[in-house]
Amino acid sequence: MVNRSPTSSFSLGLSPFPFSPLLAPQKPPPHKRLPAEAGCPSLFSSSLQQAHRMSPPPPEGEKEVESIPGADVPIEVTKDFDILGQVSSKELLHWVENGKYRSVINLCGPEEECSLPCSFPAKCKVPCVRAQVDHQKLSFGLAMRLLATLESAPLPALIQCHSNYRASAVAMLYIATHPPADSDISGPGSLKGWMSMDDAMKWAKEHKLPFLEPDKEHLVQWVKNFLAARSLFDRESCTYSYVLADPTTREAIIIDPVLEMLDRDLELLNEHGLILKYALNTHVHADHVTSTGKMKTRLDGFKSVLSGTYKTAISDVKVQHGDSLYFGDRFVECRATPGHTDGCLTYVLDDHSMAFTGDALLIRGCGRTDFQSGDAALLYKSVWEQIFSLPQCCKLYPGHDYKGRQVSSVWEEIRFNTRLTKTKDEFIHLMNTLGLPKPAKIDIAVPANLKCGIQDE
């Protein structure tokens, strides 16, 4: 259930720049990559495509392999995608010149140069992009970028790699998340719009994807690493709630659900056939009532969560700094980030690609520190030590936004947060002189939220 492990045990080896594996050889400094981080860029976006098409002539001495004995031939995955293994650039050009394909996606391993020469994209008659893919370290960010690339590829597309394995796995990732019309995915095991892993494997077997038997475990890992995430908004309190789900087991968590939005949230869980494991509170809210208590009257089998710091509070699980909460094969790590209240938690996804900061850190701001044992100096320390120490590319999801923003990143907030970029003394002075009016519901919300939102009769 709750795993206790020290925060320092994380060693995920993630690159601080999520897009570097997908982009061409040299790594520009991080600030040059920021525009790409804002969304989920496809490698077929026009500027990148230009860059690839204008790739420099091959370095002197680069060898063109004429042909490879017993070279692979394309295998049809769907009407939109074929995959292809080891071929020389001449053979690949031959397949492209046959006229079937309108784009090529060339995948390289992290340990090797691309199997095709650098000059290939420039020679190719159709848009060609290259992506570096480490199939053993598929992060959420990389999966999203690969899917965005496949979604925007001019079709039909040819996905090629050295061994056919990466190409199969990427195609499989696409198939699992975009079930083809001819697949039978109506069974109860499927997420709406997603294949269950069993269905995806069955489909792949039927379509004779070549990696299956020897590489099945890697493939399962690829698709398992994919995570379904959804943000939900309450207009009245400007609160964000989040649902995260492991698509293969359908186990899910919900973070900071709002009482008035209970029907909406249950509907979403129900539509997708999700099995709720935990309903998490980042803290005892002062501006709205949580639905994590009321939800128990409507849904079985999950546990409400609050920080153990609130000694008098009531919830099914009281977590400590360093605890992990599992849903399927995924988990969030609980990091204590006190300062807005003494029991504030930030929930950090297992691969450090996402953090749910509650009110400790808001986009370009932070939670106020003038009640519920608020402490500006402590908040400053919490944010710098527990949130800004995450990878620069870690996406930050706040508990509220009052200006319509949805997501930020460590990179952005370290540079542009109007409060946390101040010196500690300036920050403390600012926070102690904000002079904000009290939240309208504070006198109802705080006592109710100390019982996960169950209000006294």
Ligand SMILES: N[C@@H](CCC(=O)N[C@@H](CSS)C(=O)NCC(=O)O)C(=O)O
């Ligand atoms: N007007 C709202 C409350 C707005 C507010 O105080 N928000 C809190 C987070 S909810 S306790 C906050 O920390 N804001 C930071 C800021 O700088 O505004 C209401 O009446 O509910």
